[in-house]
Amino acid sequence: MKKLINKPEDFGRETIEGIILAHPESLKMVNGNFRCLVRADEKKKSKVAISTGGGAGHLPVFLGYVGYGLADGVTVGNVFTSPAFADMYEVGMAIDNGAGVLQLYGNYGGDKMNFAMAAEMLDMEDIRVTEVRGTDDVASAPKGEEDKRRGVAGIFYAYKIAGAAAEKMFNLDEVTRLAQKAVDHTRTMGVALSPCILPEAGKATFTIADDEMELGMGIHGEPGIERTKLMTCDDTVSYMLDKIMRDYEYKAGDEVSVLVNGLGATPKEELYIAYRKVSQILAEKGIGIHRRYIGEFATSLEMAGISVTLFKLDGELKELLDAPAYTPFFQQFR
Amino acid sequence: MKKLINKPEDFGRETIEGIILAHPESLKMVNGNFRCLVRADEKKKSKVAISTGGGAGHLPVFLGYVGYGLADGVTVGNVFTSPAFADMYEVGMAIDNGAGVLQLYGNYGGDKMNFAMAAEMLDMEDIRVTEVRGTDDVASAPKGEEDKRRGVAGIFYAYKIAGAAAEKMFNLDEVTRLAQKAVDHTRTMGVALSPCILPEAGKATFTIADDEMELGMGIHGEPGIERTKLMTCDDTVSYMLDKIMRDYEYKAGDEVSVLVNGLGATPKEELYIAYRKVSQILAEKGIGIHRRYIGEFATSLEMAGISVTLFKLDGELKELLDAPAYTPFFQQFR
Known part of the structure; x- marks a missing residue:
């Protein structure tokens, strides 16, 4: 388990720089901040926007699911660490198309707290925000306590379902309902x-x-x-x-x-x-x-x-x- | 480096069984032999067929490059071991569309010998066969001795170029020239x-x-x-x-x-x-x-x-x- 990296503290930034250099037609930074990435294609007026995010180190989770038919923007933290709420807010602002933002992410304490604060800030900008958290890991809490479970690979299905619903121009309530239904299934x-x-x-x-x-x-x-x-x-x-x-x-x-x-x-x-x-x-x-x-x-x-x-x-x-x-x-x- | 496998001797067969179960619309066996895989879609009359193969353990090399715009069939050996020439022959017979077969594979001794024998057998069936070997690894022999070099990941480009040429209905000489040109580049x-x-x-x-x-x-x-x-x-x-x-x-x-x-x-x-x-x-x-x-x-x-x-x-x-x-x-x- 040796690593092919440069300075350990540059790991996150250099990863994102490589990704932006490789895929400029797909992903771009918000205000030059490598922790805030959004779709590079044209925004679609009145489409529900989907915001995600979480710690680095899980590629393709999370930024790999930003694109057509999936999420619209992502906030990237340090390795295994929640991103900052201010960055989540910037992403939310950048991706909103006037139809509201679904924050869809894995059920971890830091992410939950920070996305809640980002939602409050977006609300002050009159952007309606809903939330759905991936809770698919059956090993992390017993049946009946599904809301305590961690989100792992199964969050892919929530992105896929919610993203497809958003592309079909379903409204925020409907996209949110479907994202939650995907998580529940x-x-x-x-x-x-x-x-x-x-x-x-x-x-x-x-x-x-x-x-x-x-x-x-x-x-x-x-x-x-x-x-x-x-x-x-x-x-x-x-x-x-x-x-x-x-x-x-x-x-x-x-x-x-x-x-x-x-x-x-x-x-x-x-x-x-x-x-x-x-x-x-x-x-x-x-x-x-x-x-x-x-x-x-x-x-x-x-x-x-x-x-x-x-x-x-x-x-x-x-x-x-x-x-x-x-x-x-x-x-x-x- | 622990493995999630069953009996080590079943590794190769079970891998292929999983692949066939997962992708029946894309790959099928020849005569029920899991070592001989060909495209599952309809054959295209007069299209040059591309045959590849080699040892297992390199996924997606080689079978992952069997499909539209790439190769038509693959012979799979044991892990890191050349397949048998009789199996290569079966694949060649199965994929020929009447326009000849390009055998495109990595430059290793066992593969070279076995594909040469398969070519002789196909020739006896009046199927014209040409050969191009991937030799992209600059570390494996000095400049000027390119034909002694091993084929590694760069063979992807040879599949891509030859496969596209074959889909465009170029003839065997032209597909072969382009495959060799891809290798040379x-x-x-x-x-x-x-x-x-x-x-x-x-x-x-x-x-x-x-x-x-x-x-x-x-x-x-x-x-x-x-x-x-x-x-x-x-x-x-x-x-x-x-x-x-x-x-x-x-x-x-x-x-x-x-x-x-x-x-x-x-x-x-x-x-x-x-x-x-x-x-x-x-x-x-x-x-x-x-x-x-x-x-x-x-x-x-x-x-x-x-x-x-x-x-x-x-x-x-x-x-x-x-x-x-x-x-x-x-x-x-x-």
Whole structure:
């Protein structure tokens, strides 16, 4: 877990500079502030704007989901650290199209506090703001306490649904309802095999033995449900799906979308071995799969591990999921 | 570097099974053989067919480049091992559209021998076969001995150019000429920070100290030019570009496409920090960048490290590079 970086304190800024140099047609800074990025294409009058943000170190979360059919702007913090509310406010101001702003982000204390303050400031500018927080990690709080759960890779579905609704010119209440519905229909479970190293701290976020894995770990290294001996991929996936399926209602004839996410250092080969087992288990239960996403959607620097997300579909969600979307980090044209 | 797999001997088969389950609209097996994969869409009469292949463990190389505007079929070997010639023959037979087959693959001894035998067998079926081998790794043999060089991530450009030419219904000689031209215009240099572990061997392909990196290492862990103390990202990129730019002619006013490739465990953040430096160096030299590709294009399981590729453009290559292409692992719609 050695890093190819320059000065650790420049990690965040240099990452964004590279991204802006690479994708100037897609992303631009607000007032030259690299922590405030918005879509570079033309704004669409009366379209609901979607603002997101959070700590760095999770690419493509969060800035990778700024683009057509997804979010409109993002505020980027330091690695694993909430951005400042003043920056969130600047992004909100920059992206508003006169139809209000949905703040859509992961359910973490710092982000929650700062987005709340940004919302107050935007309100003083007569911009209406609503909020939806990703809470898909079933390992982070028990059933019945969903509002205490962390947001992890499954937030992708909330961006996708809300972004598609906004492009269809739905109003703020409707975009907000759909974003919350997407969150409510999403369940994720993750496992970690190795930690990551924060550039400035220079040491691992946690330690784990060579023959162990942690089940239910968060994307910042938050402790999971249990630590076990390294299991096979099939047993790991069975465990994860069992936790997910006990947490929400899935029955034969249902349709879900599946997201198999790599946390950073896990080869694509292993993600497909995991998808194979997900596919087998769902087939046995008579649950259909409509669209699967396999790759790195929310990472934790160079952490090894995966997460599996099920997104339960209905007609409304399916139509929005199928809509096109594109950013430098995600493309869905058909 | 722990793995989320089942039995090591099932790694290759289960990976492919997962891929076929995930992308049945894109890839299908030939005669139920998971080592022989071809495009699942309808064949185009008289289109030149492009056959590729090589060892597993490098996703998206090679099968990820089978699709519209790229290759037509792939033969998949065991991890880091050439596939069998009989399988290459089956793929060639399955993809031929009556216009001949270009065998386009990386310059490795086993692949070269096996593709040569497959070509002989196809010739006996009256299918005309040509060959182009990727030789982009400048670290693997000195200037003047380009034909001894290994093919690494830069083979992406050869697929892209040849694939676009084939979709435009160019004939076999022309597709072959353009594939070779793409190879001739491509230069790559890679560095490794950590090794990978072959699933069946269960141990690292090489050892390297915590404060060291290897410059010029191949994607199977082949030794590079030198081993040094870990350098900064900027110094590493400067070193790589210096090696590349001494090897081929680049001058102010030229245009190149840039590929910054992660070898497996390197976070996207670091790839963009590297791209930032590439962009700065080329700007200083007055060299323009037309299209940049940043991500995992050719990996080595969970190896940490990157490679940088420059693809020198002219009008003909630029037009073909800009053509659309899509597979489950690569999309370019605009």
